[in-house]
Amino acid sequence: MNGFSTMTTTLQSFKALALVSLALSATLSIAQAPAIVVASTTSTEQSGLFPYLLPEFKKATGIDVKVVAVGTGQAIDMGRRGDADVLFVHDQVAEEKVVAEGHAVKRFPVMYNDFILVGPAADPAGAKGRDIVEALKKLGAANANFVSRGDRSGTHAAELRYWKTAGIETPASAPAFANYKACGCGMGPALNIAASTGGYVLADRGTWLSFKNRADLTILVEGDTRLFNQYGVMLVNPAKHPQTRAVEGQKFVDWVISPAGQAAIAGYKINGQQLFFPNATK
Template identity: 55%
Template sequence: MAVRRLSVALTLLCGFAAGIPASPAEDRAIVLASTTATQASGLLDYLLPIFTAKTGIEVTVIARRADEVLDGARKGEADVVLMHARPQEEKFVADGFGTKRFDVMYNDYVLIGPKSDPARVKGKDIATALKAIESKGVPFVTRGDRSGTHAAELALWIVAGIDIASVKGAWYHEAGHGQGMTAALDAAHAANAYVLSDRGSWIGFRDRGDLDIVVEGDKRLLNQYGVMLVNPEKYPNVKRELGQAFIDWLISPEGQGAIAGYKVDGQQVFFPNADKSGG
């Protein structure tokens, strides 16, 4: 499925670049740019066949880290953007690259760490936990890749009153650049380190070893997802009607119900909270 979607994505992008007329099948297809965390969670593989069965609209997914999602959308490489980096999303719309932004769903971030909890942070709030990790120099793994999760982590260091760029040392490890959340969790496992993860990626992570959730439930760990139509006035190739049909379905009671129904190992991964007024 992933290979087929990638092939279609490349075909569509080459067609956009060369000005080749779309085939009838491509006329009923859109390109969705989303983050690796959304794709890796399995949610899109669950949702998109439901949408296609209802509408006949095929959806090709291009999954990248957050900054790459928006960079590609600014080049007109997608019809719709679905991601979890609200400040960047709002700037994307304010700069005229997207139309409206709609809340779609949320999950949360969790601080993962060794069960032995060397920083003694289990059950603490996130700011207290990060202060303890930094002050004790306990190993911490960062995505370091300008993804939505990396942006959230950097914002949380600021909340904790820590200038991570100035104080980071040998204890602050960068995961493989551009390798995604699974690679960061693997690195934390190997280094017996702490790491910030979205809950969906953690639920799907199988090689946990001695890792466990040590901090959760802090309201500052909310992970909000938004969806936007790429501005067709800037990019004539954007399929306004089909892209908007996908957005409308996603924020409809049916789409919201489908999101709520997606579970991994019996656990709900995303929680719908569509704001139909747009943001």
């Protein structure tokens, strides 16, 4: 082999090595890209909010987010175990408790919408009105077909508060009336069960607006001030859970309560209807 051929072969080998090096570098860069776990509710996921919101956050920060959508109680338990970096949930009593325990740093209000009572348009129990407690009393008296989330979610916690105010205790193991059924499922599946069985169900408005399989379900109770549904966001405490991605998680908290994040929340609409209303500054 002459000198020219040897030089050509050497250059080709160098180029090949350079391409391999670039490919490995790109792969490592992707593998090392910052990412956080946000434990949140099924309502924020199934309403379509996160698929809308997270690309905006990624564009602003370069941080990827993996959402684990479960009931609020389960999400908070993830925070207690250190299995998430951020909690984005809607049960203020439980949120304040996890902060007091030291598992989360600080709770920030971030947005709100409201709960609604959904049921068959014929409304055999006569629940329609603007008073959720009176409506539930009628459902209990009529032994109505009621679908409960039964999953320790924020919606389930609110439902149980309303039953208690109505004077009807409904633990899943011993419901006060025969047709009270706890599905142990998310908001979307609970609505599907109600739609297929002609049942009543307490829902968050965001998931309802994005829900397609309504059958003859309609909103029967809305507008009661007790149906207010506040969401909060919290960083899992890195002092108690050192594995927490505290820097990236704090960036998510800061962004979602910032003017940019709040504007993104306000901008999410379905058929012209706003699903969530930002209130981090109030």
